[in-house]
Amino acid sequence: MGVLDAVGIQFCNECNNMLYPREDKVNRVLLYQCRNCELNVEAERPCIYVNKLISTLNEVKQINTDVVMDPTLPTTSHINCPQCNANQAVFFQSYSTRKDAKMNLFYVCKICRYKWTCSKSMNSRLIAVSLRSLKVQNVSVVGSGLMGAGIAQVAAQTGHNVVLNDLNDAALGKAQKGIEKSLGRVAKKMGDEGAKFIEDTMSRITFTTSVEETAANADLVVEAIVENLAVKQKLFADLEAGASAKCILATNTSSLPVSAIGANLKDTTRFGGLHFFNPVPMMKLLEVIKANDTSDEVFQAMLDWGKAMNKTTVKCIDTPGFIVNRLLVPYLMEAIRLVERGHATKEDVDIAMKLGAGHPMGPLQLADYVGLDTCKFILDGWHQEYPDEPLFNPVETLNKLNEEGKIGMKSGEGFYSYKKK
Ligand SMILES: CCCCCCC[C@H](O)CC(=O)SCCNC(=O)CCNC(=O)[C@H](O)C(C)(C)COP(=O)([O-])OP(=O)([O-])OC[C@H]1O[C@@H](n2cnc3c(N)ncnc32)[C@H](O)[C@@H]1OP(=O)([O-])[O-]
The missing domain is CATH 1.10.1040.10 (N-(1-d-carboxylethyl)-l-norvaline Dehydrogenase; domain 2)
Structure with missing residues (x-):
């Protein structure tokens, strides 16, 4: 988990507007300049990517189709694709040399490659939000029953790398079939893009019985196993031993006290509740539970992740049944x-x-x-x-x-x- 990696687009410290690259021919350096205020800074790297529209400014059809592969473009999880509803889109500004040209952002969905453009007011809000977000990219889910499989499916659908864990291969096989079936129900509304959507989503899910593998690269682990306090506590001790210090640990319990489940962790500040609803792919709500010791940073990251999962989040303290x-x-x-x-x-x-x-x-x-x-x-x-x-x-x-x-x-x-x- 961390702040978004370096991006090709720079933003003004003064007014949060996009900065434009400009060559200082005299000194032979690349500058970034704001069109709104006077800010003018030297680029850290003397190299930029340009995603150019080939014909007119609003001709979205001709965006370079490989644009989602451009490592320098920022990704936002705060706007949903009009076609597949996923919220993983790269965005960039229209290419124009005119100073008075309107600021227009173009989006390409990382999941189904649909392209669209958006209004200016929306753009500034999205830029601000996406820059603020902490990043949960690798999500592990323990327990591949109805809830766990649903959480894994939605995480993969929204562009996360997912590890789904259970005790044996039979349970994982059943979960895989269930996810494929549910994806099929989503995909049939997507026309020609449906088959690729299923293939791409499934390719993001790794199935494993190893707790070490589940914890190793995770930014967030969500537990959805049997409702037994001792079993959950033991699982979280094992997960904590194998996870990075920044990894968030969360339970999807619906009936046990969240704080009690995390009570034996060495670091109880990284622990909280993420309560989903059945069927996870269809239910829009996620209850985000602040346990006794959950830090503000972890709580905010859980809320942000809920939005990245395309859920509406509500906050609740650790009280029986939540809301x-x-x-x-x-x-x-x-x-x-x-x-x-x-x-x-x-x-x-x-x-x-x-x-x-x-x-x-x-x-x-x-x-x-x-x-x-x-x-x-x-x-x-x-x-x-x-x-x-x-x-x-x-x-x-x-x-x-x-x-x-x-x-x-x-x-x-x-x-x-x-x-x-
Ligand atoms: C003592 C109390 C105990 C409480 C226990 C708490 C448990 C837990 O903690 C909390 C909960 O979960 S509380 C429980 C909270 N849960 C509730 O309260 C649930 C309330 N119920 C509902 O919201 C709706 O009845 C459903 C969404 C379940 C079904 O929708 P419907 O319209 O009635 O009927 P439909 O014909 O079936 O589906 C229509 C279309 O929807 C799509 N689609 C559906 N499922 C899908 C899936 N799995 N994947 C993908 N897509 C799925 C699909 O496109 C399908 O078309 P298709 O042509 O058939 O493919």
Whole structure:
């Protein structure tokens, strides 16, 4: 992790505008000059790349197609590609020798190579933001279940180098198939570019069972393994031993206290929570959790990375359920209790919340979707922790369905049947 590497485009210290290269013929040196103010500085390196538009100023079709390979161009993660929605684009300014020419930035998506241009006000905001950003480029994900695979997929889709880790090859093989399937659903909306998009995204993911390999080059490791405090603590100790001092360590836990998971680390300031939602490729939210010791710099880097993942981030302290699950758990459980009392059918409860509250799924459908084992695990843990809170009291139907092995969509049956007829 570090500030963006040296870039070919320079920015004015005074007004943040782009500097233009100009040759000082008398002294035979390359200068960078601001068109806005008087700033005039000598270039550190006497060499520049020029990405020239071949015909008219707004003719975006003729941008050099190799432009994303230009090592000197800055990359921004703060604008989404109009075609594939990825947020990894290189940008550069239109080439013009006229002093009064409008400042116009051109973008090329690093993922699907789509080209576009943007308004001036947007440009200055993007330049400022992209220069400020810390860089998380190498992302490792531990745990290749539904959540881990989804996080790895989105990280690769948004241009990160990803290492996905699990205990055995069978789990990794399953995850690989799942990611390919999900990418296929995204790609089919992309027309001819779809196949290349899948190929490029998959090429950014390395699958491994080695914790050393997972930690070695990571700027950030996200853990999404079984919800067991001791197992998570041991994993983070192993990761910390193999990771660089700057590597951020984060947990995707949905039910355990974040600070407790990181409590045994030597450096607890590099640790925090990154809570994603299922299905990760579709859900726009990321909860970013500040644990007891998370440093401001690490917290900011986690927020920045969330944006680079094309998610909307919300901040929360380390409190049970954070924001979403603290509200979702009582809601789902109350829905089951309402049906238990015979006040309405499960179908009507689901229809009511879909059409009356605008939810994409009703609460019983959603409970089946996240898994009734997960629902029970969270509820039991919170009930144990807060025995006086009636919202977390055990729910009879939930226990019964778990005993019968009917744990929702993944088992073929829960509140509803998902068996193929
Ligand atoms: C006690 C409580 C316990 C709480 C547990 C908490 C767990 C955890 O901590 C928090 C959570 O996750 S909380 C849970 C939070 N989660 C929620 O609350 C979820 C709420 N539900 C939803 O937002 C929507 O119902 C879905 C997005 C799931 C499905 O969308 P839909 O419109 O209803 O139906 P559709 O026909 O299927 O899909 C339509 C199109 O979408 C695309 N696409 C879909 N999946 C994709 C994927 N995996 N990949 C790629 N693409 C995917 C695809 O293009 C597809 O078209 P296709 O032609 O079929 O390829």
